[in-house]
Amino acid sequence: METATVAQRKVPRPRADALRNRERIVAAGREMFVEFGAEVPLDEIARRAGIGNATLYRNFPDRAALQREVVCSVMDRVSEQVEQMLAETGDAFEALSRFVHASADERIGALCPMLSEAFDENHPDLVASRERVEELIETLMGRARTAGQLRPDVAVGDLMIAISQLTRPLPGTACPNMDRFVHRHLQLFLDGLRAPARSELPGAAATMEDLRRA
Known part of the structure; x- marks a missing residue:
């Protein structure tokens, strides 16, 4: 001993x-x-x-090591924010909305292009951070769904696709110039997530597995 x-x-x-x-x-x-x-x-x-x-x-x-650490650090910060939201009581959809806007502030969309073919998406550190944040987001969405506030035909993949696309800077534009539009458009998206649904979505809900296969 x-x-x-x-x-x-x-x-x-x-x-x-x-x-x-x-x-x-x-x-x-x-x-x-x-x-x-x-x-x-x-x-x-x-x-x-x-x-x-x-x-x-x-x-x-090398560059890949730094990129991986940056991506993991962003996902870990997002996970910490979701954990805090889950620990609070109150409006479930409001907590989901706060997560979406917080993700935009973390520039998730701008970091997505780093996940290229050359990026090792199966690295243990990245897998651990990814699984943690996905599980927490699913729990957050499940709470809003159980409360009857989130339309039932959307999944985690749908949410992450929208956040990525709506927060990704347009080619040739500086990120600060997009700030005044990002949260406005995210709020429009969030309004479309509320139950009861006002339309029927085409196709099936996107899961995280769908995104990885793509």
Whole structure:
């Protein structure tokens, strides 16, 4: 038992400044991927983060590693927000609406182009973050559905497609210029989700499996 304790003590803990540098790199990466796309030079990300190139590559050996961390960090933040909403009592559809608008603020649509064919969607970290957020969103939607507030013919995939499309910047436009339209259009979409439904939707509800197969 003593031997195990000594061995554990020999494992170095990340220094506080190293953790801060990693967080700054991820934050800068998220900002620049949103503003300039997935191929923004890593040197520019290091410059915005206020660190040297060597520090960036010490934390993230290649572009894919940084992209994966950025995507996971966004999904984890969204999951934390949904968990907070689920812990609250009150109007179920209002909680769903807050999630949709919060997702727009996280720039989910702008990050979607990074999920290209070259992106390892089966990496364990990405799978864990994705499964967590999908399960929480399904629970949030289920609560609104049980309350009779959400139309029954929509699924998580429908919601995520709409959020992605409505929050994705148009080619050649800067994200800040879209802010005044995004939340307005999301609210129009949310009004269409309310029960009772005023129309019959063509086709079947989109699941997350449908999106992955596509």
